[in-house]
Amino acid sequence: MAVLNEEQTMLRDMAREWSKNESPVSAFRKVRDAGEAIGFDPAAFAAQAEMGWTGVIIPEAYGGSDFGYLSLGLVLEETGRTLTASPLGATALAATSALLLGGSEAQKEAWLPKIATGETIAALAVDEGPRHDPSKIEAKAEKSGDGWVLSGEKAFVAEGDSAHLFIVAAQTGEGVGLFVVPGDAAGITRKSRNMVDARSHAAVSFDGVTLGGDALIGSADGADLLDQVLDRARAGVAAEMLGMAVQAFEDTLAYLKTREQFGEILSRFQALQHRMAVQFTQIELMRSAVEGALEAIDAGRDDIAELVSLSKATACDTLHLVSREMIQLHGGIGMTDEHHAGFYIKRARILENAWGNASFHRERYARLRGY
Amino acid sequence: MATIELTNPADALEAFRKEAAAWLAENFPKTLVGKENVLATVEGEAKADPDAKAWKKAMGEKGWGTPTWPKEYGGGGLSFKEARVLQEEMGKVGAWNPIGGMGVMMLGPTLLEFASEEQKKRHIPLICRGEIRWCQGYSEPGAGSDLASLQTKCEDKGDHYLINGQKTWTSGGQWADWCFALVRTDTSKKHEGISFILLDMKTPGVEVKPIRMISGTSPFCETFFTDVKVPKENLVGELGQGWTIGKRLLQHERTNLSGGGSMSRGQGPSLSDIAKHYVGVDSEGRIADAELRTKIIKHEMEAKAFGLTARRVMAESKSGGVSLASSILKNVGARITQERAELTLEIMGMNGLGWEGDGFNAAELGATRGWLWGKAVSIYGGTTEIQNNVVAKRILGMLDHQ
Ligand SMILES: Cc1cc2nc3c(=O)[nH]c(=O)nc-3n(C[C@H](O)[C@H](O)[C@H](O)COP(=O)(O)OP(=O)(O)OC[C@H]3O[C@@H](n4cnc5c(N)ncnc54)[C@H](O)[C@@H]3O)c2cc1C
Numbered sequence: 116m117a118v119l120n121e122e123q124t125m126l127r128d129m130a131r132e133w134s135k136n137e138s139p140v141s142a143f144r145k146v147r148d149a150g151e152a153i154g155f156d157p158a159a160f161a162a163q164a165e166m167g168w169t170g171v172i173i174p175e176a177y178g179g180s181d182f183g184y185l186s187l188g189l190v191l192e193e194t195g196r197t198l199t200a201s202p203l204g205a206t207a208l209a210a211t212s213a214l215l216l217g218g219s220e221a222q223k224e225a226w227l228p229k230i231a232t233g234e235t236i237a238a239l240a241v242d243e244g245p246r247h248d249p250s251k252i253e254a255k256a257e258k259s260g261d262g263w264v265l266s267g268e269k270a271f272v273a274e275g276d277s278a279h280l281f282i283v284a285a286q287t288g289e290g291v292g293l294f295v296v297p298g299d300a301a302g303i304t305r306k307s308r309n310m311v312d313a314r315s316h317a318a319v320s321f322d323g324v325t326l327g328g329d330a331l332i333g334s335a336d337g338a339d340l341l342d343q344v345l346d347r348a349r350a351g352v353a354a355e356m357l358g359m360a361v362q363a364f365e366d367t368l369a370y371l372k373t374r375e376q377f378g379e380i381l382s383r384f385q386a387l388q389h390r391m392a393v394q395f396t397q398i399e400l401m402r403s404a405v406e407g408a409l410e411a412i413d414a415g416r417d418d419i420a421e422l423v424s425l426s427k428a429t430a431c432d433t434l435h436l437v438s439r440e441m442i443q444l445h446g447g448i449g450m451t452d453e454h455h456a457g458f459y460i461k462r463a464r465i466l467e468n469a470w471g472n473a474s475f476h477r478e479r480y481a482r483l484r485g486y
Numbered sequence: 487m488a489t490i491e492l493t494n495p496a497d498a499l500e501a502f503r504k505e506a507a508a509w510l511a512e513n514f515p516k517t518l519v520g521k522e523n524v525l526a527t528v529e530g531e532a533k534a535d536p537d538a539k540a541w542k543k544a545m546g547e548k549g550w551g552t553p554t555w556p557k558e559y560g561g562g563g564l565s566f567k568e569a570r571v572l573q574e575e576m577g578k579v580g581a582w583n584p585i586g587g588m589g590v591m592m593l594g595p596t597l598l599e600f601a602s603e604e605q606k607k608r609h610i611p612l613i614c615r616g617e618i619r620w621c622q623g624y625s626e627p628g629a630g631s632d633l634a635s636l637q638t639k640c641e642d643k644g645d646h647y648l649i650n651g652q653k654t655w656t657s658g659g660q661w662a663d664w665c666f667a668l669v670r671t672d673t674s675k676k677h678e679g680i681s682f683i684l685l686d687m688k689t690p691g692v693e694v695k696p697i698r699m700i701s702g703t704s705p706f707c708e709t710f711f712t713d714v715k716v717p718k719e720n721l722v723g724e725l726g727q728g729w730t731i732g733k734r735l736l737q738h739e740r741t742n743l744s745g746g747g748s749m750s751r752g753q754g755p756s757l758s759d760i761a762k763h764y765v766g767v768d769s770e771g772r773i774a775d776a777e778l779r780t781k782i783i784k785h786e787m788e789a790k791a792f793g794l795t796a797r798r799v800m801a802e803s804k805s806g807g808v809s810l811a812s813s814i815l816k817n818v819g820a821r822i823t824q825e826r827a828e829l830t831l832e833i834m835g836m837n838g839l840g841w842e843g844d845g846f847n848a849a850e851l852g853a854t855r856g857w858l859w860g861k862a863v864s865i866y867g868g869t870t871e872i873q874n875n876v877v878a879k880r881i882l883g884m885l886d887h888q
């Protein structure tokens with residue numbers, strides 16, 4: 116566990132209590148059963164905003180608390196434990212990062228305060244296919260007078276069903292640029308996708324959406340900015356995955372300590388002890404990587420990209436393992452919809468894909484290291 | 487067929503090949519090519535078309551759905567070599583076996599070994615013709631891996647048995663006509679207190695409650711027995727012999743289930759083809775994602791080694807010996823099946839994670855559900871851990887510390 120300051124400890128404890136009491140896995144089950152396209156409970160998100168979680172990385176000048184990425188990561192870890200369905204990570208971390216890193220004063224003033232209160236849900240729209248690949252962006256923003264005309268198809272936009280604001284990556288002719296696009300702009304069509312995690316991953320098409328000149332975030336050749344934004348989004352997802360892995364592991368451990376077969380509790384079988392010891396080991400490595408990446412971001416260090424890829428790759432591998440073991444070690448019970456093991460493995464595979472799977476990040480790590 | 491003087495066994499086999507080909511040409515409806523529904527034998531064909539019905543009837547009457555079972559009980563009476571030839575000929579024309587399910591895979595071979603003559607005459611022909619669906623009443627809430635701790639009570643009431651208790655995870659329980667169950671007839675002894683019994687699922691007091699699985703379907707049930715009266719003639723073998731019989735049946739189950747691995751080699755596009763489609767190739771035709779490519783290579787090589795092992799096991803057991811390698815088939819088959827499913831998802835990315843509705847094609851949705859369902863193959867029929875225990879203890883002689 117990273118060494119936390121007082122605010123961070125308080126925030127983490129508060130998030131843990133809230134998730135346990137107000138947003139247990141049964142709350143996610145309700146969301147799943149309700150089958151709404153937005154994929155979360157607005158009241159739960161409102162409560163999160165009320166507690167200030169939507170403003171954790173936003174400077175005080177724009178209504179946030181400026182506690183930083185590690186702090187927000189702690190919250191996402193805790194809410195991830197119980198599979199809390201919420202756009203928190205998408206809006207308050209991923210999309211917010213684009214505005215923080217590249218936004219003009221006017222853009223920040225226009226949007227950050229509303230994101231901080233939860234009034235605006237923002238979503239990052241980058242990928243156009245089923246596998247993360249920022250090198251394959253084909254959406255186009257064409258200059259038109261003082262402004263831009265945006266066209267293209269974005270796939271699996273997290274929280275795309277509820278977003279009031281999209282941060283869209285598009286080719287500008289000079290490179291890839293990021294654009295602020297209000298969700299109610301003419302020419303936007305959303306198509307819900309019904310996916311295994313029962314959360315929102317919408318297909319969003321932009322068909323000749325007219326934007327002002329002030330819609331561009333940073334420069335028209337913003338590949339570096341996009342990369343930095345993505346790294347923050349990835350670190351946030353990895354934090355959520357950490358919480359899921361920890362909880363899935365703890366639930367499995369608790370089960371092995373109660374279920375009896377052959378006149379013994381299962382946890383007395385050495386074959387299973389070792390399986391748990393291995394998972395514990397991997398989770399410890401995962402925690403170091405996840406916290407390390409968040410700390411690097413807060414410190415503005417120059418190894419952010421490397422640590423983020425380490426963090427995401429490790430998170431993918433570990434949660435993959437733990438989510439499989441959760442089902443296997445529960446036996447028949449783990450295969451039932453009534454049990455929550457299935458919820459964990461389904462959400463796990465979605466997050467493994469989010470912003471690059473393990474192979475993507477290992478490849479990237481190698482490139483960053485020059486081999 | 488004209489009767490020709492045949493002395494050479496190879497000639498006899500060739501003659502059989504011609505006979506089989508001719509019979510298939512006459513009886514297998516071309517419309518059924520590629521229409522095999524592996525679950526039909528468990529779930530029952532919901533809306534079987536007339537061709538499928540006719541095909542099942544023809545195979546059932548010929549006994550070729552259970553080709554090596556004795557003719558007197560409705561089987562095909564073929565030798566193993568002939569059965570293999572039949573399979574090859576079926577493969578050539580795209581024909582598949584419409585007779586299956588737990589009756590074929592598990593119960594039939596067990597009855598052939600342990601049942602009385604009357605029981606064989608009564609139950610086996612129905613299995614051969616695919617007219618009765620069987621389910622397996624083994625597991626209970628408290629008795630999974632430790633199956634012998636089962637508690638479902640079976641009392642001798644003079645002219646009948648009376649059964650009370652609960653089974654669970656009963657695959658196809660809601661569609662089954664009959665159930666073969668392990669029940670406790672003696673509470674003073676763990677293993678020797680178990681008996682093997684057959685019961686009609688329509689008997690008063692039998693109640694099934696489907697359980698929904700993570701894949702969204704409900705293919706198995708909780709099964710409750712409340713004062714279920716079972717005729718005495720339905721006991722298989724001796725009272726207290728159930729553990730021996732039940733374990734023998736599990737061996738048949740495992741041998742068949744390890745075929746799960748064959749799903750991974752079977753029909754449909756290869757992983758490498760799926761990957762080329764979703765991920766693309768580099769300038770030299772290699773799958774563009776280097777790590778994914780390595781994983782696919784490993785998987786396909788392991789599947790190949792598995793296929794060779796399955797063949798070796800078959801050859802070794804036919805030549806009379808017991809094949810040690812047979813003990814690894816279930817675990818390897820399960821691993822290959824699950825690995826293939828995970829890799830398919832990885833290749834398809836978000837497209838492999840759709841639940842239903844627009845945006846996903848049938849193959850993608852199938853991959854998702856298959857992936858979830860497939861998590862069961864390392865659990866049912868004896869978990870991977872239990873299989874490893876068996877290997878360690880029975881084969882390697884590594885005994886418990888106590
Ligand atoms: C390079 C080296 C340096 C060492 N330095 C020191 C030192 O500085 N001080 C010191 O006191 N000792 C030292 N040792 C000894 C070391 O602690 C023992 O070798 C070790 O504890 C294993 O004991 P053993 O060799 O008797 O093997 P055994 O205990 O006989 O074990 C043999 C194998 O069985 C496994 N095994 C044993 N029990 C179990 C179990 N219950 N469950 C599962 N698997 C089990 C072991 O993991 C091992 O693979 C050193 C050993 C080596 C190789």
Ligand SMILES: Cc1cc2nc3c(=O)[nH]c(=O)nc-3n(C[C@H](O)[C@H](O)[C@H](O)COP(=O)(O)OP(=O)(O)OC[C@H]3O[C@@H](n4cnc5c(N)ncnc54)[C@H](O)[C@@H]3O)c2cc1C
Nearest residue numbers: 443444446447622624625630631655657862866867869871
């Ligand atoms: C899809 C599906 C279909 C099924 N169909 C049927 C059916 O038709 N009829 C039927 O009777 N049953 C059926 N089963 C039940 C199946 O046989 C049991 O689920 C299985 O035997 C495991 O038992 P359990 O679920 O109680 O798990 P448990 O026995 O509680 O096991 C939990 C975990 O502990 C491990 N474990 C247990 N003991 C040991 C040990 N000594 N050493 C190491 N690890 C151990 C297990 O491997 C598992 O990982 C089905 C199950 C599934 C999932």
